[in-house]
Structure formats: C-alpha cells, structure tokens
Amino acid sequence: MENSTTNRKKNKGKTKFQSVNIIRDNQPLKFRQITSNNDEDDALNHDDDVIWEDGCIPSSSISNNNNNINVDNVAQNKGVTIEFDTLPDLSKKKRIRRATAEDKEFAEIVHKAHLLCLIARGRLVDAACDDPLIQAALFSLLPPHLLKISEATKLTANALSPLASWFHQHFHVRSPSSADKPFNSALASALEVQGGSPEEVAALSVALFRALNFTTRFVSVLDVASLKPEADGDEASHFESSRERKDIFDSSTLMVSKINTDWISSMKLSASNGKNIYDTSGTSVSGTKRGQLPAITEDKDSLAYNQLKKSDQPVSETRNASDDDKCQRRKGDLEFEMQLQIAMSATALEAPKRKPEASSSGSPSSPLHSLSPLKKIKRINEESPSSSHVISTAIGSRKVGAPLYWAEVYCSGENMTGKWVHVDAVNAIVDGELKVEAAAAACKKSLRYVVAFAGLGVKDVTRRYCAKWYKISPKRIDSEWWDAVLAPLKELESRATGGMVPLLNQDIKSTNMIEEGKSNELNQGRTLGKSSFSESCVNVGKDRQKSSTRSPSFDCRSTLEDMELATRALTEPLPTNQQAYRNHPLYAIEKWLTKYQILYPKGPILGFCSGHAVYPRTCVQTLHTKERWLREGMQVKENELPSKVVKSSSRNRRGQAIEGEDLSEGGSDGVVSLFGRWQTEPLCLPPAVDGIVPKNERGQVDVWSEKCLPPGTVHLRFPRLVPVVKRLGINFAPAMVGFEFRNGRSVPVYEGIVICTEFREAVLEAYAEEEHRREEEERKWEERQALSRWYQLLSSMVIRQRLNNTYMNNLESETVAEPSKSQNKVSCTGTENVNQSTAPHQETVSATNRFDTQSHEHIFLTDEESYDEGSVTRTKRCRCGVSIQVEEL
C-alpha cells in the first residue's frame, strides 16, 4: 500500500499554484492548478481562469508527513481520490459565466443534430412495427374474445381498454437488449420473451394495434439535448442516472416497472420476514406469472429492497430514527413510500383488493399516516382532474422516469369525426393524454417534442399533450427550421394515416374561427420575431389551402387534427403567475412590455393576474421613431402625437442637439418620440421633376429599401457609374445603403447611384459601352505588360548568353554564380564556371579551393567577408574553403 499525500503549495511571484493529488489504483498522479490571476483571492474564485498541468511524482518521494488529508487504504478502495489542499471559499460569491453566442450556436447545432437522430430512430421503430411477421405473431397470441374488437365499425377508446389490459398483463418492461442489435431483431426477441425495453414494448403494442388493422401511430417524446448551453447540467445528470437504472426504471415504466421491482423486493422482504405482505397465491399484482418477470440486478434489487424495508418499518420505529437517518431520508422519499401503494393500486388491476392487506401491515405507505403528502397528491390531482391514476411528486423526485413511448390509435367512434386516442398499453392507460404532461412534470421532464410516427412519416403532436405551451416553447428550436424538417415527413404520415371523414357544419365554423385566429396570431408572430405559436398555425394554413379544393363536407384526418391542435393553441388557459406573461405567445400584461412596445388597442381584458389586466398578445404593438419608420418605407401621418415618449441615449441627445430646434416631436431635449404602425402611412417622397433627383440634406438618397426611393427614380447598383452619368450630364445622387463600423466610427456605405427613371436605359447603355471600353483597355494594358515582361526575359537571356560566350572560355579557375545575395548561397556543380552579371554588382567569382563534393551548397557568411577598397573588390568565403570575389561597379 502506498501513500501519496505530499501536498505543496507554491507561490512564485504572483502566480498561485494549487496542488491536487489524484490517486488511482496505487498510481499517484499529481496535478498542479496554476492560476494566472494576479489577485490571489480572485484566483480562488475564478475557476475558469486556471490552467491544469499534467505531472507526476515518484512514489518513493511521497511521504506521510502531510498537513492535509492522509489517504489510507487507497488500494482497498481501488478508486480515485482527489485532494485539494485549499478548500474553496464558499462564502465568496461564485462567478457567473454566461453562455456566449458561440456556445448558443453550438448548443443549437447539437440540438438539431440530436433531433434528427431521434427522428431517424423513430422511423426505424415505426418501420419495425409494420413487420408482418411480428404482427402475425402478436395476432396469434390474442385470445379470441379480443379479436372481435377489430370487427367493430366504430372504434372507441373504451373498446381499446381490454386490449390494453391484456397487453399490460402479458408484456413487461425489462432490461434492454443489446444496443448493437438491429431493432427488428430486438423487437422479435422482445416478442419472444414478452418483454423488453420500454421502446420495444411500446413498439410491440403499436404492432399489435396495426395487426388488428387499427390506424396506429408510434408516439415518442424526443428527449433531446437542451437548446441552452450547459443547461443540461441537471438534466444531464438526470439523464445519466436515468440511463444507469434504465434496465428497470426507464421511460414508460413509470409505474409498472417500479411496481414489479418493488414487488420482487417485497417478496424478498416477505420471505425474509417470514410473511407475505401481498397475496401468496403466486400471481403477480397485475396477474402475470412471476416467472415471466425480468431478471433484475442484485444492486437494483437491493436498493428497492432496502427502500421497501424502510417503508415496512413501524411508524414508531421510523419516528425514533436518529437525526442522521432523518437527514438521509428525504421528504420526497417518505412521500414516495407513502405513494407507492397508491400508485400500485392505481395501475394494477388487482391492487384494490390487496391494498387493505398492505395497510394492515402497518406500512407508513398508507395515506392515513401522513397528511402532508396527501395535500401534495391532492394538488397534483387538481392539476389533472381527469386523471384516474395518481402520479406522485415523490415518484418524480426520485426521477423514476418519464413516459417516453406510447401509441395513438385513431378511433372513428370518438366525437363526431373521430379522434386520435392515446394508448399506453405498457401501463394499461387508454385515453390518458392529459396525464402525460403531469407524469413528465413529476419526473422533471418537459414535453418539448412529442412526435407521432406512421408510414415512415412524422407529425408533431406536442400540442395534444402539452397544455402549458408557453413553458416549452422557449425550449424548442425555431419553428421555421422544425417545420422545414417535418414538411416532407408530415406528408408521408398524412398519407399513411389519412382518411376522409365527414366535416360537419360546426367544424366548418370552427375552421373559420381558427383561420381568423391564425391570421391574428401570424401578425402577432411578426411582432414577436421568433414566433413559436405560428408553427402549428402555419401548417394549418398550408393544409387548409390544399384541402380547400376538396368537397366542403369532407376533410382528411390530418387536416382535422391540425385544426384540433390549433384550437388547443388558441384556447390555452391564462397562466397564474406574472412571469409567464413575459414572453407568452397569446397573452400579455402591461407590466412586461418593453421600452418600444405599447398596447393598442388596449383591450379586451381577458382576465387578471395578481391585479394586472391580461390582454391578447395581438394588442401589443411595436413602436419606432420617425426615422426608423422611414427605413420601413413608412412615414408618420401629419398631426399624429407620439404614442410614447421615451428617454433617449446620450448619443441621440447629442444628435438632436445638433439638429437644433427640431424637437417638436419629442417635446424636450433628451427624449425620443415613438409612433405605432397605425400612425403611419406609406412613404410619400417628393417625386423627381425635370430629371432632378430629390436629395436629402447631405445630397444623397438613403436607400434602406426600394420603398425609400423617390418616385420617378431608380437605383443602379453598379460600380464606376459616376463618371458615366457625369459624362452624360445626368443628375444623380449617391445611394447610401447602410452603415458599417470602421476605424471606431460608423461610416456610411454607398452602393451605386440614384437617377431618374427616364435616364435608366441611356445610362445603362453608356455604362455597358464604358465597361466594354474599360475591359478592352485593361486587356490591352495586360498585353503590353506581358510583352514587356517577355522582352525583359529574352533580353536577360541574351545578355547571359553573351557573357557566357565572352568569359566562360577565358576563366582558368572555377567560377560560381551567386544566385541570391540575400541568402549568400551558391549551388556549385564543381565543374561549371559561371559569371553572372547582377546589377549593380558585377561579380567575378573565383574558387581558390577546388571542392570534392558535386552537390555542395556554399554558404558565405557576412562575418567571413573582406573588402578591398583599392580594387573595390569584396571577397566572400565559404566554410568549405571556396571563396569568391565580387567586384563592385
């Protein structure tokens, strides 16, 4: 056993070192945290400004005389121990690092990629549900009396209940199969053993419904990475923890898996205590044989076992528990224990008759033992009044897992036109769409994307399951991208599930109502910029356009469903807290209006929240200054008073001060007058007269858009137009198209000119001629340049040849050329004697020492040079002994 606990703290100058020992499997590693911050106190606080340096120390040098923590028995633990020799100062405020634009962009990319992957996965599952072999196998398992359901002409939700119950009894969630297995094979295996992952079991239920010829979708909650950078901290940990216990607790096993697990634990407990708290008949709570239950790891079992063991203790014993135990047992755990039995009774068919037995055992899980949890249960029930199954916050606090997969079956017997019915066969819940959100919320999950798969197509049905859209809307990707992704898939889905249904008069009315609402909301979407609301409404609009060509009394299911979802969007209940109105897509309160917003018209009042009147979001109008409206191609009507006067920035004040007395719009210095769209009219600029372009005070035309052009003028966006129009004597004005920041100041950006329309053709013709002439000149110039360069090249070659002829035969000694004076390198072949005339020097090179190597490259160092003023000759020497003499002319 080694001990590696030598800690040291260095202070070099103003750099602070914080040492950390990491011990892993007897291998001591030492890391040093270097803070570059000068301020020592700050260095401790700024966790981001640290550099980690790899390092290690020999184990022999490790001593035990450590002032800090000694770590013993490390080898026994076989784990990783991290020591800090300075504890973080918790009293000091933690520095907040906010996500940068780059972080957000990255998170968005990850979010999108994850969404696409999950959609692809869903399509795989959907395709597997269509497997005829699997469907046939499931069909063969069905008892005869359930086969009659498929014969019903009008399918209803009630008719599905026995089917869901049968499936619930025969198929169970258990440890997931190998991940690298194709889903079809995994599904076949799940069918064989009548159990599998939540996804597989849900897919089997979909396959069963399809085998019965029901129009069925596989619905999945896309548990996608967060759109916010690093916002996954909690969620990620939850995700991990969820994955860790995936084998028994994941996803739609919200209650069933837990029940099964606890049932096994209870059995063990009962066996150990010599009594059975449940019926000893050998059948499960849900009526299935225990032999079919999944194998569960001992660790998980023991966890659940211990959990139930605690809950099985008498109340008095629990109350006498030590304070430590009280700390360990959270409030949520206690509540969980108490709710466990209720949850079981709510989900298990035979639970009611077992409940008294459980209660009689003295378990604190009986609701009679505590009132506080009951209040919470009551509260959740109030939130979901239609729920027949109680979903406890305690279960959620333990993060058992949110429902992620289920089926949707189209029931033509529901309503007048049919309805998509939620069927969670795994939990034997039929038509429980209102419970999904509550269950997900209890598990700290939000239903950001609920999508239905059918026929390899995809449809977003989040609206059906999410009542509080305003809560999830900011967590979703922008609707434009999402709609574009789903558009082709939606067509596929519609084709697979579509069917003509009679459209009644009342539906037509509601359609019209939605159309009106849609147009309002789209207007509102413009004001909001990123309108999440419009995503469903736009789809409705598109589909309505398509369906408008059909018979007025018939419409397809898809369109009707779009209408239903859009109706839900328009009928979202008023939130009860003020914060929710801040960016609510439908409602607004005056308190949260921004500086440039106003309520117009101020009504109708839809309700009140904490004394604040609630208005439709469509009443929120965006205000602009006169100048800003000009950019939009609008001008403020005459005699219009500002709707709002706000304080201006100092720079604006300065600008207004320069403008002098033109403060009538604002009334006083330092304020800006704002006007709404209803106070404006299309821009009416003075028209061009007699070929003269009307200009502003700077002698130019501000072309923010085409709307800003004076009547009778045209904007030509070509370079080098000014000389042309000057030559033609045409009046023009430079077109300023915007600003850019350069050299610390904003600089106007000009692009082209503005001329009167009547000169357009003439100018363009002249411009074309001018450009042609310019190009011709340019071409000629390039030709001249090329000729000149060729002449220089050929001349130098002739001179070189002449020099060679003159000097080459007369030289006795070897000559070398100096190709590059700057590098002072000479490539020498050993046999060639080269004289090169290089202006302004003429270098006569003579080798004083014949060298041996054929490819030696001489390097003439400056230090080795000598200069003879008498002969005006510079002698350069190479280390190899070769020297050259350069005669300077």
Place this chain on the structure above:
DNA sequence: GTGGCTTATGCCCCTTTGGGCTAT
C-alpha cells in the same frame, strides 16, 4: 415549494455620415 421582487451580470442591438498623409 412556489411566486414575486430586486439585483447583478453580461450579451447584444442600436447608433451612425472622418481625416491626415502620400502617390499619381
């Protein structure tokens, strides 16, 4: 536990219209 309110923080939008020097 939830909601309301305040405060701190930091991202990001809006604002906006040169001048001196040098080569040609």
Place this chain on the structure above:
DNA sequence: GATAGCCCTTTGGGGCATAAGCCA
C-alpha cells in the same frame, strides 16, 4: 494643385435575458 487611395483604430450606451438571492 487636384484627386484618389490608403491607413488609422477597433464605439459604447442601453435594452434585455437570465441567474441568484431574499422574502412572503
């Protein structure tokens, strides 16, 4: 002398979203 081109330096104030803390 006129003109064209290059280079200098790299806003900054406020709105607003968000997180955290405190309190009811």
